[in-house]
Amino acid sequence: MSFNSMFNARLEEQKQQGLFRERVCVEQNHQGIVSTQSGHFLDFASNDYLGLRHHSDVLQGWVEGLELYGSGSGASPLVTGYMKAHQDLEQQVAKSLKREAALLFSSGFAANQALCRALFHGKDGASGNLFCDKLMHASFIDGALASSASFKRFKHNDLNHLESLLQRKNNDLPTLVATESIFSMDGDAPDINAMAELSQKYDSWLMLDAAHSLGVLSIEDHPSQQNAPIIMGTFGKALGTCGAFIAGSETLISFLINFARDYIYSTAMPPAQAHATLVSWNIMLAEERTRELHRKIAYFKAKATKANIAIQPSDSAIQWIKIGSPTRTIALSQTLKQFGLWVGAMREPTVPKGTDRLRITLRADHSEKDIDALIDGICIANSQIEQTSQECEHGTDS
Numbered sequence: 601m602s603f604n605s606m607f608n609a610r611l612e613e614q615k616q617q618g619l620f621r622e623r624v625c626v627e628q629n630h631q632g633i634v635s636t637q638s639g640h641f642l643d644f645a646s647n648d649y650l651g652l653r654h655h656s657d658v659l660q661g662w663v664e665g666l667e668l669y670g671s672g673s674g675a676s677p678l679v680t681g682y683m684k685a686h687q688d689l690e691q692q693v694a695k696s697l698k699r700e701a702a703l704l705f706s707s708g709f710a711a712n713q714a715l716c717r718a719l720f721h722g723k724d725g726a727s728g729n730l731f732c733d734k735l736m737h738a739s740f741i742d743g744a745l746a747s748s749a750s751f752k753r754f755k756h757n758d759l760n761h762l763e764s765l766l767q768r769k770n771n772d773l774p775t776l777v778a779t780e781s782i783f784s785m786d787g788d789a790p791d792i793n794a795m796a797e798l799s800q801k802y803d804s805w806l807m808l809d810a811a812h813s814l815g816v817l818s819i820e821d822h823p824s825q826q827n828a829p830i831i832m833g834t835f836g837k838a839l840g841t842c843g844a845f846i847a848g849s850e851t852l853i854s855f856l857i858n859f860a861r862d863y864i865y866s867t868a869m870p871p872a873q874a875h876a877t878l879v880s881w882n883i884m885l886a887e888e889r890t891r892e893l894h895r896k897i898a899y900f901k902a903k904a905t906k907a908n909i910a911i912q913p914s915d916s917a918i919q920w921i922k923i924g925s926p927t928r929t930i931a932l933s934q935t936l937k938q939f940g941l942w943v944g945a946m947r948e949p950t951v952p953k954g955t956d957r958l959r960i961t962l963r964a965d966h967s968e969k970d971i972d973a974l975i976d977g978i979c980i981a982n983s984q985i986e987q988t989s990q991e992c993e994h995g996t997d998s
């Protein structure tokens with residue numbers, strides 16, 4: 601079989617199942633409005649929860665960084681690519697999260713890959729035990745699968761299931777338990793303190809992926825190094841730039857510098873990006889925008905409940921409505937687009953089968969009017985889709 605016939609067959613199958621994916625080119629995304637060739641939309645799909653992407657101080661940080669360091673780092677970090685801007689950001693991340701040290705990566709995807717494969721390395725049988733939540737991000741799952749750990753997933757946020765796995769682990773090998781401090785698709789959270797205790801009881805380390813909790817939870821609500829010896833976070837979400845970090849003990853970071861191949865063999869992130877991200881990080885630390893975000897979350901939840909929209913339990917910026925079929929999810933999101941509203945349409949395999957959903961991300965810079973428009977739009981789209989599916993059913997009956 602040729603590649604082209606394989607491509608065509610697989611793509612056709614995706615289309616049949618309502619799972620075909622396409623990108624939309626965004627011309628501008630400013631002041632909460634996404635502009636494309638087909639129109640302007642209120643943005644309820646981006647992850648910059650604090651609305652910092654266009655903050656003038658962050659933009660100024662880029663400009664200063666460009667002036668100081670040029671447009672790129674010029675090399676991998678172990679050659680000449682590790683610069684003062686990287687060091688400053690690492691030190692501030694470590695200090696804010698009460699860790700000894702931090703290490704920067706070009707993306708969260710790379711950080712999770714690097715971590716799994718550096719911690720669990722070796723060809724002769726399992727090199728460790730790795731347990732992670734079933735709903736963990738693809739970047740972690742893929743890293744875990746590519747590692748040499750004995751890898752098992754526990755049921756979402758289920759401490760009893762985790763404990764039953766911990767009881768059966770190989771005690772001669774090191775053990776990592778991994779979860780997200782806020783889940784990317786569900787917006788919910790595990791009981792981190794209980795999970796930390798359980799991990800300690802079984803002589804294991806807890807690792808947290810904080811991609812969606814930075815800037816959303818207070819920095820003080822992120823656990824200490826003792827409770828979660830490894831914390832990973834990304835700058836592409838609330839911080840509004842790009843890149844990621846892993847923070848922990850000096851020894852952990854030194855180990856990663858020596859063994860994390862994604863770190864060693866990749867050009868360091870542009871120092872200007874690190875410089876701008878530090879500005880963004882410091883704005884996040886003031887937490888004024890975090891408090892504003894929570895006012896918007898509370899406003900959305902109250903309005904949605906009043907309008908009988910069945911939102912799933914979440915206190916975070918990620919709110920979702922279960923639709924349960926990929927085609928219906930797409931139909932709803934397209935109707936919303938016609939109303940000028942852009943929400944995430946999440947389908948399997950990004951989310952488990954049967955939980956296809958509209959995913960709404962709220963930001964500190966949404967206005968109450970934006971949220972009112974969204975609620976109205978969802979109600980109307982729902983009743984329109986209801987009507988057409990009834991007409992279709994009626995059509996087949998007669």
Ligand SMILES: *Cc1c(COP(=O)(O)O)cnc(C)c1O
Nearest residue numbers: 707708709737739784811834836
């Ligand atoms: C976005 C995300 C990542 C990947 O981070 P990038 O910097 O976008 O590569 C990892 N983990 C979680 C939970 C995420 O949401």
